[in-house]
Every structure is written in C-alpha cells, then in structure tokens.
Amino acid sequence: MMKKFKTDSEISDQIRKSLENYEEEYVQGSWENFQQKRKKNDRKLFWLIASGVAACLLIGFAGLSYLHVDKMDHQNPVVQQTVSGTDEKPATNKNSIPEKSSSLTASLKLDSKQISSAGMTKSTNVTQKINSIATEVNNPAQNLQTSAFAADTARKVPLLASDFQSQPKKYKADSVNNSRDTITRKPSNTFLNLPAKKENRELASASGRKVRFGINFSPGVNSAQTSGSMDYTGGVSADITLSSRFLLSTGLQVQNQHVDQKIAGIVSSTSAPQDETKTKLINLDVPLNIIWKLFSAKSNSWYVSAGVSSLVYLNQQDVNTKYSNLLVPVSLKVGGSDVKTYDIVSQVSVTQNTVTPTQTFDLAGRINLMVGFETKLSNRMLLHFEPYAKIPSPGQTSNSLNQTTTGINFKVSF
Amino acid sequence: MESRKEENLEFIVQGCIKKKEKFQELLYKKFFGYALSVALIYNRQRSDALEVVDDSFVKVFSKIGKYDTSKPFLGWLRKIVINTSIDNLRRNNKDHLFVEPEKYPVPDEAPNAISHLAVQDIMEILNLLPHYLKTVFCLYEIEGYSHDEIAEQLGIPVSSSRVYLTRAKKQLRELFPVNHLEE
Numbered sequence: 001m002m003k004k005f006k007t008d009s010e011i012s013d014q015i016r017k018s019l020e021n022y023e024e025e026y027v028q029g030s031w032e033n034f035q036q037k038r039k040k041n042d043r044k045l046f047w048l049i050a051s052g053v054a055a056c057l058l059i060g061f062a063g064l065s066y067l068h069v070d071k072m073d074h075q076n077p078v079v080q081q082t083v084s085g086t087d088e089k090p091a092t093n094k095n096s097i098p099e100k101s102s103s104l105t106a107s108l109k110l111d112s113k114q115i116s117s118a119g120m121t122k123s124t125n126v127t128q129k130i131n132s133i134a135t136e137v138n139n140p141a142q143n144l145q146t147s148a149f150a151a152d153t154a155r156k157v158p159l160l161a162s163d164f165q166s167q168p169k170k171y172k173a174d175s176v177n178n179s180r181d182t183i184t185r186k187p188s189n190t191f192l193n194l195p196a197k198k199e200n201r202e203l204a205s206a207s208g209r210k211v212r213f214g215i216n217f218s219p220g221v222n223s224a225q226t227s228g229s230m231d232y233t234g235g236v237s238a239d240i241t242l243s244s245r246f247l248l249s250t251g252l253q254v255q256n257q258h259v260d261q262k263i264a265g266i267v268s269s270t271s272a273p274q275d276e277t278k279t280k281l282i283n284l285d286v287p288l289n290i291i292w293k294l295f296s297a298k299s300n301s302w303y304v305s306a307g308v309s310s311l312v313y314l315n316q317q318d319v320n321t322k323y324s325n326l327l328v329p330v331s332l333k334v335g336g337s338d339v340k341t342y343d344i345v346s347q348v349s350v351t352q353n354t355v356t357p358t359q360t361f362d363l364a365g366r367i368n369l370m371v372g373f374e375t376k377l378s379n380r381m382l383l384h385f386e387p388y389a390k391i392p393s394p395g396q397t398s399n400s401l402n403q404t405t406t407g408i409n410f411k412v413s414f
Numbered sequence: 415m416e417s418r419k420e421e422n423l424e425f426i427v428q429g430c431i432k433k434k435e436k437f438q439e440l441l442y443k444k445f446f447g448y449a450l451s452v453a454l455i456y457n458r459q460r461s462d463a464l465e466v467v468d469d470s471f472v473k474v475f476s477k478i479g480k481y482d483t484s485k486p487f488l489g490w491l492r493k494i495v496i497n498t499s500i501d502n503l504r505r506n507n508k509d510h511l512f513v514e515p516e517k518y519p520v521p522d523e524a525p526n527a528i529s530h531l532a533v534q535d536i537m538e539i540l541n542l543l544p545h546y547l548k549t550v551f552c553l554y555e556i557e558g559y560s561h562d563e564i565a566e567q568l569g570i571p572v573s574s575s576r577v578y579l580t581r582a583k584k585q586l587r588e589l590f591p592v593n594h595l596e597e
Contacts, residue, residue, distance in 0.1 A: 008583045008586075008587065011583070011586050011587065011590055012555040012583075014536075015536055015540070015555065015556070016555060016556055018532050018533050018536045019451075019455065019533065019536065019556060022451050022533045023447045023448050023451045024446075024447040024448075024450040024451045024454065025447050026443055026446045026447050027446070027450070027464075030442075030446055030464070030467075030468075031439055031442050031443060031446075033468070034442060034468050034471060037468055038472060041472070
C-alpha cells in the first residue's frame, strides 16, 4: 500500500519526523583531520599577525626616523655645529676661538647690513673685519637665518667687539681660518650624532664599501598542507648602501624545493589513504629588499628587512598519487541460497606532470620578511644570520607552490 | 541515566573551557554524528558538510566559554552548524544563489544504512530542490524560524522568503508522488 502526499503540511510533517531522529555515525579519522586543519589555520593566523606587526614596525620606525630628520632640518644646524665645535676644542688650542667668538662665526652669515644695523659701533676696525669675512663666505645657509637669530647676534656682537679689541693680533691671525673651517663643515644633526649612528658609520667605514657582495646558503621549511617539506636556497647577493641606516639588497638565488602534500579529500568510513602530491622544483629567486639597521655596535648590528622576490621556474615535476576505494558486488552461496555482499577494492592511480622550464614567471611572487644579525669576521668580512619568512603574494602563477617558506639564511659578505 | 549523561557533558564542557585537548576530542567525537546530520540537510555535497562540521567545531571550541550551561548543548551546536552552513552557502554560491538549475542535480552518493533508507530518500528529494528553496524550506519547517529570521539570516527580503517557501512546497508536492514512501 502506497501513500501519496496531498497536502503541504503532510509533506512537512513527514520530512520533520524522518529527520528528527536522524544521526550520522562518527567517521574514523575525522578528529585527526580536524586537528591538522586547526594547526594549519593557527599557523596561517600566526604568520598573518607576525607579518602585520613586522610591516607596522617597519613603517613606524621608518616614519619616526623621517620625522626626526625633518625636525632637525627646521632648526639652525650651523649654529649648533659651531657651538659644539668650540666645546670640543680647548681654548688654548692655536686654531680655536673663544666661546663668544663662536657666536661671531655664526654671525658671519648675517648680512653685513644686519650687523651694522644691530648697533655694532664699538670698534670700526672689528666691524670692517667682520664685513670683510662676511663677504668671503658664500654659504647657502645664509638664507636660513631668522630674525630671532639676528637679534641674538645683535646682543652678542658688542661683547665680541670688546674681545677683539683685547686680542687683536690673535684674531687677525686665526679667526679667518677658523671661520672658514667652521662654516665649510656640513650642517650637524643631533639625531645623526646618536651613538648608534656613530657606530654605524664606524662599521660602514670599516667595510669602506658602497656595495657589499655576499654568498649565502639557507635551509628552510615549506608549510605544505599536511607536512613540512625541506627547501634549500643558495646564491649571491649584493647590498647597496643607500644611507648609513638603509640598504638595498638584491641578488640571484637558486632554490631547490621538495614539497610533499597530503590532500585531505572526502573522508570515508573505510579510511582510505590520503591523496599525495610530490613536487620537485628548482627555481631562480631574484629578491629586492630594503634593509633597515636598527642597532649597531662596534662589531655587530641588528636589522630588519622587507621586500619582494621575483621567481623564474627552471624545473617543476609533480607526481600525483590518488587512492580510491571501490565497492565490488560479490555473490556467495550460504546454505544453498545466494547472498550478495560487497568487497572493498583499493585503487591507486599515479600521474606525472612536468612543466617546461622558464615558462612560469612570477613578478614579485613572494613577500620577504626578515630579521637579521651581522657580526664582523674580519676587517672586510661580515657574517649574517637572517631568520626569514617568504610569503606567497596573492595571484602567484604557480598555485601548487602557494605556500610560506621559513628558514635561516647564513650569509658571508665582503 | 540521562542526568549522568548531562553531568558527563558538563564535565566535558568544563574541560573544553579550559582548552584541554582530551576533552575537545571527546566532545568532537560525541557530537560529530549529530553535527554532520544537521550539516547534510543544508549542504548538498558530503565534503561540504564535513567542512562545515569542522568549521562549526572550531567555533564551538573558541566560543564555548560563552555557552550557557542551563540551555541544551545540542540546540546551541545545531544553531552554530546551521549558521556556518548558511555562511558557507553565501560565500561559495554568491553568484548563482538565485539561479535555478536547468535540470535537477543528481544527489550525492553517500553510504546508506538500511535503517536510514527513509531518511536518505527524503534527503535525496530535498537535494533535488534548488539550494535556496531547500534552505528556506528547512529553516522554516524543520528549525521553526520565522520569515523575518530567515530573511535576516540569508540577507534576502521577507517577501522573497515567503515566495521561496511557496515554491519549495510546490516542487515538493510534484516530487513526492514520484518518490513515494511506504506507509
């Protein structure tokens, strides 16, 4: 007897009743798959946060150092230089000038009209001398003089005049040279005079090079879906000094990767082995990174680096192994009657795929993040330790290698 | 017996709140089947349903501290699985949500047990419906959601929810005499 459903409520009731006590059974291996998936997500989240923090720090510190330089540019660098120059030299030094004279040196940048209008009338000889020195100075920093500075100079000049009167001979002999020496010095910047900077300069001068070449080797690990795979990179590098804190790093690296991926497919109750993809890959990696030196001591320094890598694939070979189970009907005779049962038959299929060399090119295919430490091996040689992460950028051509590589780069530069 | 089960569940939940993996495994294995059965109602493919179950348990473990122990755990879990299924549906089928298939899809071949035969038949019939009609029908008839709640969940107008329900019932009426059930 068959029942035909005529009304909507009958249908709905039937569906509701049927599904009420419906419950699937636990599928073997699901918890293990779940754990692996969760760990992978955690790793992804960690790298996302780490790269975000690194990028923020890099931008923050770069911005901060930029602001500092800007701030110092707004002040009068020449005055600071002359004053500090005086502080360093003892008064007895033949080439030195007294503290008050340093103000004079600064005031030399004033227009001669400003000086005379400031009421410097004590000694016409000195005024003439100042005017003659002032005409000798052709420093563009003249234009930076402010009215406040002029007023300050105006206050100091009468005192200077008296100083010159008391030591006329000494001044005549040395003051011009001193003035020239002082003025031709480059503007000082207190930020640039930080100890780290000073040491940085020492370290840079120790190498004495604008471009440092290096050779490197870096073992790493690929974050495959279910298992990590080793990765070896080696090559040459060139670090170009942009400023005492910033360097541009490039080079040519050969990367050899072996990636074993186990692909979690539809989990069946018969717990068939997971599908596998084994990839062998050799590629060229051309990095372009900005290095920023954070701290420098006499023989070592710390730095961070960020940039991109362009990739050319030289050789790629994929071997895919797929496992599947088939239900095969089998007829058995039990007690004279036919009984139909099913046997599970496992099937394995292997496919191989080779990609033509240099056909795949990823421009800026990876984002590089690095923290580095360098130490002096000799006067010309530095040893670098650089833990790094290479994160695939969105839209990378080779999807099969869309994974993060982490490792440590060992580099010797000279 | 039931109270002992509940006590046991409370014990497991407390362990999960403390992020102990052993208790998480117990909870996962205990409610996997139930979660999968709910996910299969809202997902046509078994692989999608398994993914939804895993995503749901990630949410369960991360938000179990907010679970009100005075309320039944199954209801809370069911809601999470349904919401995850809907999120998944919205994310994966954004472009062809409202497009009706040219022909009815072939239902997913899942391993059938004899005791589940009637359920499997019903699942197959439900899977013959376009995805959105099926979701609206199940949310309204099985979960007891109102049209306002369905509209909010699926991000569609309330009137559309009503229309989808009517269409789903109409199509089920046409399908049921063909796929009749034994009395």
